[in-house]
Amino acid sequence: MSTNVLLELEGLSKSFGGVVAVKDCSMTIREGTVVGLIGPNGAGKSSVVDLVSGFERPDSGSVKFDGRELVGRRPDQISRRGLIRTFQSPREWRDLSVIDNVRVGRSELQRETLWRSVFFARRLRREEAADTAELRELMAHYNLEGVRNRRAVALSGGQKRLLEFARIAAAKPRLTILDEPMGGVNPVLGERIGNAIRELKSAGSTVVVVEHNLPFIESTCDEVVVMDLGTVIAQGPFEELRDNKRVVDAYLGNDDE
């Protein structure tokens, strides 16, 4: 396991109106690990994901990705640097075909330039052919081969989840943040998603999983980060949670009457 820090949050804070969603939140994610981001309702997990991925701007604090500051960057700039996130309910380009959805995910990172397409047209065509072959392989791998030319909007909920993973696999991000990938997912698909995460890891990607299904977290993650009231209260192996009083209090609630 590498000890190289890929993502580093330091003193991140964000309020919405008078409500403090994230408060002096710091954590480090090491390259090549799968990390579960957990915590009770309202702990601020999804807000942190929004801040890291550029969908919200923090009031203070910094987000360093491979040593470079992300705060102030737009979501598209951040994704082009190799940090990709998903949403609680899968988002796809409804009117694009399934395979084009994956193709778009790919070009996010490997942008064509007009200059390249003019002067290296032949090489590009060759690359494109190789690309299509690889996409077809991905389609097959995620059981989407039979529906690859359908509009994405026509897919079932489960297929949309798989499409999401196909897009991630095609884009080859350095860091993937999954926001509740197990929401509304049946056990068979759940296993598939667990495998997809392990595959991302073995392909060299780092993964952060926000999820309240703790058995799933335990079986897929190398370690967990626990949040409560907008900040990190613990980080370490899953099996240490049970004996951490702050974690137990966060989950069971304080009764200080």
Next chain:
Amino acid sequence: MSSTPYLEAPVVLDVVGITAGYGGEPIIENVSLQVRKGMITAIVGPNGAGKSTLLKAISGVIKVSSGRVVVLDHDCTNLAPEKMVRRKLAYVPQVANIFPDLTVRENLEMGGYTRRAGLAQRIDELFELFPDLRTSRRRRAGVLSGGQRSMLAMARGLMLDPEVMLLDEPSAGLSPLLQAAAWEQMEKVAATGVGVCVVEQNTRRSLRHAQWGYVMVLGKNRLDGPAAELLHDEEVIDLYVGRMS
């Protein structure tokens, strides 16, 4: 408290192995529970356990695909919510549980819309139970404080003299002090003989106030027992954050 007085109280709501969801995968599976007259039954569990979904399934807001919901010995499975109310089951959702543009008194009148007689008398009884509401009876519900709103929602649910009351997080968004007040109100309601079934986030506080607790995890009922015993049961902690493998 020992479990004996609890178990002697008659069952007013008997939920037998229900499965329900929102069309896709079931969110709750084969869940059973009982609510007893004059007692507070708490449903606790980590997020995503399906606690709110369970209340919706019992009250007819969403369909139950298997199992039974029995209120006062009548099979009420999949009855529409408005019919459930007539079967003496009131459900107070977490949001949209009052009419913000109506006054407090008008809210109560709406709650008692299908009442044949005794509307004014019932309102008066509820003002006795919740004196704060009498003071603010002419105010628009939308301008009430969070604590008063929660109180009004409960009172509105009581307008048709239910025997069972389902409450979805009555203390959500309230300060700790007002959360304590919400529990006091629930205790008052239970003391009038209503069987109260409440879903709350704060597990320890719920177990300290309720007489019986059910611990749900990922759509299933994992443990139940006298609330005071569950409060100190290490197994509850295991169910929340313990190792599964």
